[in-house]
Amino acid sequence: MKRTDARAQAIRALPARSFAIGALSALVLAFGASMTLAQDTIKAHGVSTFGDLKYGADFPHFDYVNPDAPKGGEFSTWAFGTFDSLTPYILKGNAAAGATVFYDTLMTGNLEEPDAMYGLVAASMEYPENREWVIFYMRPEATFSDGTPVTAQDVVFSFETLRDKGRPSYKTTFQYFTGAEAIDDHTVKFTFDPTGPLRELLMTAGGIPILSKAYYETVDFTESSLTPPLGSGAYLLDAVDPGRSVSYKRRDDYWAKDLPVNIGHNNFDIIKFEYFSDYTTAFEAFKGGAYLFREEYSSKEWGTGYDFPALTAGHVIKENLADGRPAGTQGFWFNMRRDKFQDPRVREAIGMAFNFEWSNESLFYGLYERTDSFWENSPTLQASGMPSEAELALLEPLREYFPEEVFTEPAFVPATSSASDLADRRALRQAGKMLEEAGWEVGSDGFRYKDGQKLTLEVLNDSPSFDRIINPYIENLKRLGIDASANRVDAAEAQEREKNFDYDMVTQRFAMSQTPGDELQQIFGSASADTPGSVNVPGLKNEGVDKLIRIIADAQSREELDVAVRALDRVLRSMHIWVPQWYKGVHNIAYRDVFGRPYTDTPPPLSMGESSIWWWDEQKAQKLRDAGAL
Template sequence: MIRTTPRAATTRPARLIGSTILALGLAFAAPALAQDDSDIITAHGVSSFGELKYPADFDHFDYVNVDAPKGGEMSTWAFGTFDSLTPYILKGNAAAMSSVFYDSLLTGTLDEPDAMYGLVAESVEYPENREWIVFNMRPEARFRDGTPVTAEDVVFSFNILVEDGLPSFRVQFKDILEAEALDEHRVKFTFNPDGPLRELLMTAGGLPIFSKAYYEDRDFAESSLEPPMGSGAYELLSVEPGRSVAYKRRDDYWARDLPVNRGQNNFDVLRVEYFADYTTAFEAFKGGAYTYREEFQSKIWATGYEFPAVQEGTVEVETLPDGRPAGTQGFFFNLRRDKFQDPRVREAIGMAFNFEWSNESLFYGLYERTDSFWENSATLQATGMPSEAELELLEPIREYIPETVFTEEAFTPHVASADDLADRRTLRQAGRLLSEAGWEVGDDGFRYKDGQRLTVEVLNDSPSFERIINPYIENLKRLGIEANANRVDAAEAQEREKNFEYDVVTQRFAMSQTPGDELRSVFGSETADVPGSANIAGVSNEGVDQLIRAIADAESREELTTAVHALDRVLRAMHIWVPQWYKGVHNIAYLDVYDRPYADTPPPYGLGVMSLWWWDEEKAAELRAEGAL
């Protein structure tokens, strides 16, 4: 799974199942399972590698408090704006957390990187070769209106996402050949035997389930602020388009006592307040507009958290470890543009970003430089020269990838002077690369090639980010590049990013510890020109495609690690981005009315703030008595 900050670039799915095929699937469902029973695995969940951590009779996940009280409110903030509650279509900008309405057949955990357990599905059946899977659904599953969740709803959900959902769904679901309702509560997915079979079980299991009846008189492809019909733990409480959205916990949620949900979904209300920039959002937090904030601005973290509520103990400030890869954040090039085709141009533009100066002058020394797409991962980040196992993957694709993959260690950004933004040594090297690529300095001081001036526009939608971009622009101009930072509002930025209308844009991806076929959404040729896809760089490279497939097909953790190393090495050598910075911790602040099931060490794959934490009424009473709540 991939998540991004500051704006979500969700991974999506694909393939339209016609009514004729569906009818045949219903008619001939029984023979489809006629195999030797010894070849069929029946389980309460699925795992990419090895055994599931939790047994079939597990009572709850280890990291929850099963006695956590229910009640209260958790509120946070989001950047930009929204005009829809439909997160799975191209139209509109969906509200934060609007996927909370929907359940799926399986659900993941925060302490296993590659496993999912039954939610709507009570159990699964699949052959050892994983060419199909049957989900045995819980008859008690209900939508918000009390109607049952059926296999037909699952098939409908698959079809409608392929037909009317985000275009990138057609990529993610490409290798799902059929979705069949075997009976009212059994649904079967059949996969392409040449597809990424290790991943497809969980791809199908993670499908959001919509009500077929609800959409009989509604257009799924149209954005809407109408409360959707889901079977999840929360429903809509209130919505102010572009300003705030709130969800309330359903007292009649059908799955609240299942093992996968015990100790979770503890807040009565989840609320999100929207702001146009980070600084305004922080000031609103200080004023009590919302209660929880993870801080991503180094200046604010270093200098801003000494306001009275912190000093008085009303607001808690903490740094907690983050067990995930630190995130893939950088200035991404739009490789669809001709001027960025030469990797020497991209490398030179990257050298103009002086991280060392930025860290000392702007970030208070709080960050480290990112170089890997799996930064801060002890096992997945490529280092040194390629291993023999990597070379077995790299040699067959040698014609598609940079030769430096074989002759140099995994690329790390040039280290510049922290004392001088315009580090002359670094800028001279960058200038030579531009000249080698044919971009020569003209009489007016700008660089030209074939009569065209080299221009670079950095798209930005945050006033607080200007202090970082503007010094970068200065250095680009020193190289003879006509550079500018174009700040637009959040709505325009979202539309331009959907349609790839930019030169350079900042984005952050949170990469998985068990990456797989979802990488096609970010780096695959199939998504390079799909509007709304997460492939913001427009990577379209046969060698990269083959490495993604090797990752998806890996049959062991060792094979997966080798393939990820190879891909990381290739992407870094291609210079598709200018890597920015990272920190391997969560910097958080919150109103002191909450408790949680862990002290200093959260689950390795997330804090679980919205689900695992709970409202502490005793703390709340104290704050009320002090007039602080």
């Protein structure tokens, strides 16, 4: 199953361990040791969206790491599909997993605080309370891997290059940036449109990947390439086998290895991704020792496949770890750019044909629960019941843009179907009635037509292991008179078709931020709906949704944010832009017993940190070598 971090997809700028970024709350003065006021500006070593930073200016390292973690060894895992590029910030080509590891950013996140960033290339930052600009004071010791300094000119070049030549979605990301200026070699200033979502923008600036201006004087940024780019990050390219594997090696001379934000991180000498075209082949390779770590997304494999000799012998560890993030938005997404999916009754009827209860009982071994919210399993962000007075205060002025049921009915929850009968007759009868109300009548050949057009639906799929889930759904759709089909293509074709919105329905999963903001434009905003390569999978265009996203981005407190997100969740669910699938609020993982980690059962809330804060345990590895298991 594809997993997409919503904010990372929107900004596509943060290194691998940098997670959800939010925006600045001006009221951070209570953390007196970390910031000072001068001429109505705030100068700080970091920034938090709402309230205080957890860590002061002199913090030695993040609490969740082992500062004495040994360096060495290898972390290897698998990736799905294929790749033909090491250039992650352009639309051309398919970038290799981990390709952002070459680049540093001005600021970086951590695995505990969903709405905080601390200085990396920037030692500190300064901004006014209205947040209309930000100045980053860069570390003079920051260097690219060839030893040349990282300068403010490089930062300005990076911003302008990504805006003008990067993935089209950058134009939306940077739409409220009015400029970037190198004040001197190590001081850079960004200015923002006062009408923009100012709470967010300085952190977006802090997350821009820093490219080398000198390097791209002789290299075409717009061309995909397997030549490793010049960066200032902790890793270099180790080896690449196009479409099959890619590995990165830790730099002993990494300029920032002793900074507090990096202590206890970047512990592996080698990070490697082995590519496979389907999940079953990848699992068999794991059992055979082709790679060391696997997070399992297949309920069938998790329920029946983990009984192989290496696990029985204790050479492989299998466990569940808590996942502190919202469970994510996983579903079958409609392409509403197509006329046949414009009517929400059609979309709702198609959704009713998916029998989750039967799938969970017959295919998933009862391991999952049904998703209904875009912020599933997040009590503060997930809408429930009738709208509250606070939600209505936001929704009523936008009433003309939304379905009436937003105001008159509880937040939409998919109806429960029969677990014992795939073809739940009650659900299918109701779905058929909705299609008829939308004008789709059954013809003499058993298919539904409207104005002479047959109702067809193709589910695009790039995984053989997903066939067992899609095919029963197709059966039910055919029972409704829909000419439905499952089209399994290779990963390269699927990636290209998804970039260009060439599908009826596709499966996608977003891991949503706990502090949502302006990045929601990329998923649900009108401006991104027709931008090639954007993650607005359904092609949603709704002015009211755009206004709610702006309210979220401008929220001045956590309470305001939560109310606005619940209102948006309620609206999106009423529109039936997807058929929600399932979730399980834990990480199902298995790995060769060669790792150490700084926690036992409970990882940091935002990530397990397996490729960064775990480490190679040589004693464990030697035991497996002695047993012939490594």
